Amino acid sequence: MNRQLNRVSATVGAMFFALFVAVTTVQFISADSLTNDPRNVRSVYDSYKTQRGAIFVGNQAVAYSAKSDDVYHYLRKYSSPMYSSVTGFFSFFQGATGLEATGNDYLTGKNSAQFFEQINALFSGNSVSGANLRLTIDPKAQAAAWNALGNLTGAVVAIEPKTGKILALVSKPTFDANWLAGHNGRISAAHYKHLLNAKSEPLINRAIGGDLYAPGSVFKIVVAAAAFESGKYTPLSRIPNPVRYQLPGTNTFVMNSTEGRCGVGSTVTIADALRLSCNVPFAQLGIALGQDAIRSQAEKFGFGQTLHVPLTVTPSTYPSGMDDAQTGLSAFGQFDDRVSPMQMALIAATIANGGVAMQPNLIQSVQSSNFATLSTTTPSQLGTPISAKTASRLTKMMIAAVESGVSYNGKVPGVSTAGKTGTAQNGPGQPYTLWFTGFAPTKNPKVAVAVVVANGGGQGQSGRGNTLAAPIARAVMQAVLNR
Amino acid sequence: MANPSTAPLTTAKPRIVRVVPRNRNIEALLLIFAVGINAFEIAQIQLAALQQLTSEFMIYWAPVSFAALVLHLTLRRRASNADPLILPIAMLLNGLGISMIYRLDLATVANHGAQLFAGKQVIWTLLAMIIAGAVLVYVPNHLFLRRYVFIAMFVGIGLLLTPMLPFIGRNINGAQLWIGIGAFTFQPGELAKIALTIFFAGYLVNRRESLAAVGRKVLGVQLPRARELGPILTIWVASLAVLVFQHDLGTSLLYFGLFLVMIYVATGRAIYVGVGLGMFVTGALIAAKIMSYVSGRVDAWLNPFDQSNYDAVGGSYQLVQGIFGMAHGGVLGSGLGGGVPNLVPLAESDFIFASLGEEIGMVGLFAVLALYLLWVSRGLRIGYKHSDDFSRLLATGLSFVIALQVFIVIGGVTRVVPLTGLTTPLLAAGGSSLVSNWIIIALLLRISDSIRTKAKVAE
Numbered sequence: 001m002n003r004q005l006n007r008v009s010a011t012v013g014a015m016f017f018a019l020f021v022a023v024t025t026v027q028f029i030s031a032d033s034l035t036n037d038p039r040n041v042r043s044v045y046d047s048y049k050t051q052r053g054a055i056f057v058g059n060q061a062v063a064y065s066a067k068s069d070d071v072y073h074y075l076r077k078y079s080s081p082m083y084s085s086v087t088g089f090f091s092f093f094q095g096a097t098g099l100e101a102t103g104n105d106y107l108t109g110k111n112s113a114q115f116f117e118q119i120n121a122l123f124s125g126n127s128v129s130g131a132n133l134r135l136t137i138d139p140k141a142q143a144a145a146w147n148a149l150g151n152l153t154g155a156v157v158a159i160e161p162k163t164g165k166i167l168a169l170v171s172k173p174t175f176d177a178n179w180l181a182g183h184n185g186r187i188s189a190a191h192y193k194h195l196l197n198a199k200s201e202p203l204i205n206r207a208i209g210g211d212l213y214a215p216g217s218v219f220k221i222v223v224a225a226a227a228f229e230s231g232k233y234t235p236l237s238r239i240p241n242p243v244r245y246q247l248p249g250t251n252t253f254v255m256n257s258t259e260g261r262c263g264v265g266s267t268v269t270i271a272d273a274l275r276l277s278c279n280v281p282f283a284q285l286g287i288a289l290g291q292d293a294i295r296s297q298a299e300k301f302g303f304g305q306t307l308h309v310p311l312t313v314t315p316s317t318y319p320s321g322m323d324d325a326q327t328g329l330s331a332f333g334q335f336d337d338r339v340s341p342m343q344m345a346l347i348a349a350t351i352a353n354g355g356v357a358m359q360p361n362l363i364q365s366v367q368s369s370n371f372a373t374l375s376t377t378t379p380s381q382l383g384t385p386i387s388a389k390t391a392s393r394l395t396k397m398m399i400a401a402v403e404s405g406v407s408y409n410g411k412v413p414g415v416s417t418a419g420k421t422g423t424a425q426n427g428p429g430q431p432y433t434l435w436f437t438g439f440a441p442t443k444n445p446k447v448a449v450a451v452v453v454a455n456g457g458g459q460g461q462s463g464r465g466n467t468l469a470a471p472i473a474r475a476v477m478q479a480v481l482n483r
Numbered sequence: 484m485a486n487p488s489t490a491p492l493t494t495a496k497p498r499i500v501r502v503v504p505r506n507r508n509i510e511a512l513l514l515i516f517a518v519g520i521n522a523f524e525i526a527q528i529q530l531a532a533l534q535q536l537t538s539e540f541m542i543y544w545a546p547v548s549f550a551a552l553v554l555h556l557t558l559r560r561r562a563s564n565a566d567p568l569i570l571p572i573a574m575l576l577n578g579l580g581i582s583m584i585y586r587l588d589l590a591t592v593a594n595h596g597a598q599l600f601a602g603k604q605v606i607w608t609l610l611a612m613i614i615a616g617a618v619l620v621y622v623p624n625h626l627f628l629r630r631y632v633f634i635a636m637f638v639g640i641g642l643l644l645t646p647m648l649p650f651i652g653r654n655i656n657g658a659q660l661w662i663g664i665g666a667f668t669f670q671p672g673e674l675a676k677i678a679l680t681i682f683f684a685g686y687l688v689n690r691r692e693s694l695a696a697v698g699r700k701v702l703g704v705q706l707p708r709a710r711e712l713g714p715i716l717t718i719w720v721a722s723l724a725v726l727v728f729q730h731d732l733g734t735s736l737l738y739f740g741l742f743l744v745m746i747y748v749a750t751g752r753a754i755y756v757g758v759g760l761g762m763f764v765t766g767a768l769i770a771a772k773i774m775s776y777v778s779g780r781v782d783a784w785l786n787p788f789d790q791s792n793y794d795a796v797g798g799s800y801q802l803v804q805g806i807f808g809m810a811h812g813g814v815l816g817s818g819l820g821g822g823v824p825n826l827v828p829l830a831e832s833d834f835i836f837a838s839l840g841e842e843i844g845m846v847g848l849f850a851v852l853a854l855y856l857l858w859v860s861r862g863l864r865i866g867y868k869h870s871d872d873f874s875r876l877l878a879t880g881l882s883f884v885i886a887l888q889v890f891i892v893i894g895g896v897t898r899v900v901p902l903t904g905l906t907t908p909l910l911a912a913g914g915s916s917l918v919s920n921w922i923i924i925a926l927l928l929r930i931s932d933s934i935r936t937k938a939k940v941a942e
C-alpha cells in the first residue's frame with residue numbers, strides 16, 4: 001500500500017502547491033492591478049481613514065480634505081470648477097476620476113516614496129497621512145484657457161515643450177466636484193445622475209480624449225512631417241494645383257476651402273499648401289506618400305499609444321486598410337482620423353522642441369503632509385518622431401501660416417508665433433470641429449498649445465478654426481509668455 | 484510522572500508504563516500556544532473595532548479553550564498515544580474561524596445588521612467537540628466500525644439523499660444541500676462523507692483482491708473485470724445525481740474523488756482512477772452542456788472580471804469581491820479588524836478564506852494552508868504507519884477527504900477551480916461542517932492511538 005500512499009501524498013502535495021501558487025498570484029503578483037480595479041472600492045474606503053493629501057496648483061490647494069464632524073472625519077473640497085478636468089472628483093459613492101483616481105496611491109500615502117513613513121506607522125499604530133501633489137499647471141494659463149473657452153464646448157491643452165510640463169488643461173462644459181464629494185449619498189447620487197444624463201456631457205474630459213475629434217487641417221502637419229521624413233520632399237516640392245481633384249476610383253471631388261486654386265499657378269509648394277491650408281495638394285501628397293508612411297509618422301508622434309500624464313489619454317487613431325480615395329481624405333484630417341487635444345499639443349510641442357517629444361506630465365512633485373519633498377518629476381523623452389531638420393522646416397511653415405497665411409488669429413502680438421488651424425467636417429449638416437495648434441515664441445519656445453472647439457462653436461458650419469479656436473490659443477500663449 | 488526514570492516504581496503495572504503520555508505533553512504545550520494565539524486574535528479584533536477589550540472576549544475564547552482542555556484530558560485517559568499535533572491544529576483553525584466570524588459580526592453590528600454568527604459558531608464548536616469527545620470515549624477501538632460497513636453505506640447514501648426529500652429539503656443559494664426544520668438547518672452531506680469513508684474502507688478491504696484481479700486486456704491496458712465496475716458505476720451515478728439534483732459540483736467532486744483515491748489505494752490499480760476520472764469529466768461536461776448553472780459557474784470562473792459575468796445574477800460578483808479583498812490585503816494583510824471583508828457576500832462562510840486573506844495577508848493564508856497540510860499529512864502518516872489495512876484505508880480516506888475539500892473550496896475562492904458550495908473545514912460558519920470535521924478529528928486521533936499501542940505490544 002505504501003506505493004499508493006506515496007502517490008496520494010504527491011497528489012495532496014500538488015493540490016496544496018496549486019493553492020499556494022493561487023494565493024501568491026492574487027495577493028502578491030497581481031495584487032496591484034486588482035487593487036486598482038475601479039470596482040474594488042476598498043482603496044476608497046481606506047482613503048477615508050487618513051487625511052487625504054491635497055492637490056496644489058501654485059500655492060493654492062485646488063483639492064483638499066477638510067475636517068468634518070461625521071463618521072468620515074474628512075470632507076473633500078474643491079476650490080473651483082476650473083480645475084475639475086485635472087483633479088476629477090473623489091466621491092464616497094461614485095468612486096474617483098482624474099488625478100483623484102490616478103494619484104490615489106500618493107494622496108492616500110500608499111506610494112513607495114512614503115515607505116519609511118509606512119514602516120513607522122506600522123509600529124506606531126498611526127496612519128500615514130496622504131502626500132500632497134504639486135502640479136505643473138500654471139494658474140494664469142489655466143485661467144486664460146478657462147476664460148477664453150467661455151461657454152463653448154471644447155478643450156485646451158498647453159505644454160512646455162522643453163520639459164513636457166502641462167501648463168493648462170481645460171475641458172468644457174465641466175462640473176463642480178464639490179457636488180459629488182458630499183457625504184450624503186442621496187444628494188451625491190442625484191447630482192451624479194444629473195451630470196451623467198446632461199446633454200452637454202460634462203463628465204467627459206475632452207482634453208485627454210474622453211471624446212476624440214476629427215482633426216481636419218491640423219493633421220496636415222503630420223502629413224508634411226511624413227513627406228519630409230521620407231526624404232523625397234522638401235517644403236519647396238511642387239504639387240499639381242487644380243481647382244478640384246477627383247479622388248481615384250470615385251466620383252468625389254476634393255476642393256480647397258476657398259473653392260479655388262491654392263494661390264496662383266498650376267503647381268504649388270508644400271509650404272504654401274500648408275500656409276493656405278489647401279486640401280487638394282495634400283490629398284495628392286497623401287496618396288503619393290501612401291497610408292503606411294502617414295500612419296507610421298502618426299504613430300511616431302504617439303497615435304495608437306495610451307499616454308499616462310498620469311491621467312490616461314485615449315490613443316488617437318489613424319485608420320488602416322484604406323483605399324487611395326480614403327487615404328486622400330485622411331491626408332487632410334478627414335475620413336476616420338480621430339485625435340485628442342493632448343496628442344495635438346504633444347505634436348506641436350515636439351516640433352517646438354526640435355523634434356524631441358517630451359513625456360507630458362501633470363505632477364511636478366510629491367510632498368509629504370509636512371511639505372517635505374518626496375519626489376520630483378524629472379523630464380523624460382518619449383522619443384524623436386522627427387529630425388531636427390524636419391522640425392525646423394515645419395516651424396517655418398507654421399510661422400508662415402500665422403504670419404501670412406490663414407491661421408493669423410493665433411498670432412501673439414509682438415512674438416513670433418507658429419501655428420496651424422483646422423476646420424473638420426463631421427458629415428452633412430453636422431457642425432464643424434474647430435482646431436488650432438501652435439507654439440510661441442518660435443525661438444526657444446515656452447509654450448505649445450492645442451485648442452479644440454466642438455459643435456462648431458455654436459455656429460454650425462460657419463465657424464472656422466481661425467475665427468474661434470485660434471484666439472483661445474493666443475490668449476493661453478499670451479498668459480504663459482507674460483508671466 | 485512522564486519521566487521514564489520513575490518506571491521501576493510501577494513495574495508491577497506494565498500496561499501503565501506503556502501509556503506514558505509523552506505525546507500528550509507535547510499536545511498540552513502546543514494547545515497553550517493555540518489558545519494563546521486565539522486569545523490574541525480576539526483581543527486584536529476588539530481593539531481594532533471597539534478600541535477596548537470587553538467582557539465579550541471571554542464568550543468567544545473561554546468556552547472553546549476549556550473544551551480543548553477537556554478534550555486533551557479525555558485523550559490522556561482514553562487515547563494517550565494519539566497524534567499530538569492534530570488537536571492543536573484543529574483548535575488553531577477553529578479558533579481562527581470564530582475570531583474572523585466575530586470580527587465580521589462586529590462589522591454587521593456597526594452597519595446595523597442583525598444576522599450574527601459568532602455566538603452560534605461557539606455553541607456549534609462546543610457541541611462538535613463534545614461529540615468528538617464522545618466518539619473517543621465510546622469508540623475505544625475503531626475496528627468495530629468494520630462490522631457496520633453496510634449500515635454506513637445506507638446511512639451515507641441516506642444522508643446524501645435527504646436534502647432532496649420534500650418538506651425538509653432546503654435550497655440555499657441555488658444548491659439543494661440542506662435539510663431544515665423551522666429556523667434550524669443542517670447540511671447532511673457533511674456527515675455523509677464520514678459514513679461513506681467508513682463504507683469505502685470496509686468494502687474495499689474486503690473486495691480488494693477481486694477488484695485488483697485482472698480482466699481482459701484491451702489496447703494494451705488491462706481492464707478490471709466487468710462486474711467489478713459495478714460499484715464504480717454506482718458511485719458515479721450517485722455523484723452525478725448530486726450534481727444534477729442538488730446543484731453542487733463541489734460535493735459531487737468530493738465524493739467521487741474520495742472514492743477513486745480509496746479504490747486506488749486499496750487495489751493499486753491506476754486504471755480505476757483513469758477510467759473514473761474520464762467518466763466523471765464526461766458526465767460533468769454533459770451536465771455543463773445541459774444545465775445552465777454549471778456552464779454559468781464555469782464561465783464566471785474563467786472570465787470573472789468580465790462585466791457581464793460580474794453583473795449577472797449568480798455571476799462572478801462574489802468571487803471577484805473576494806479576490807479584491809485578498810489582493811487588497813496583499814502580503815501582510817490589513818491586520819485583523821483593519822479591512823472590510825464584510826463587503827463580500829457570505830464572508831463568514833463560503834468566503835471566510837478570502838476574508839482572512841484580506842486581514843492576515845498572504846503570510847497568514849500560507850500559515851492556514853500549512854496547518855491544513857500538516858493536518859492532512861498527520862492523517863496520511865497514520866496510513867503509512869498502521870499495520871491494519873482497514874485502519875490505513877480509513878485514515879487515508881478521512882485525510883484525503885479533508886485535503887480534497889480544502890482544495891475544492893479554497894481553490895474555488897482563489898480561482899484554481901470553479902466556485903462551489905463546500906465549506907472550509909473548521910473555519911467557515913456552519914454547524915454541520917464543524918460536527919463532521921470534529922468527528923473526523925476524533926477518528927484520526929483514535930486510529931493514531933492504536934499505532935503505537937500495537938507497536939509496543941509487539942515488542
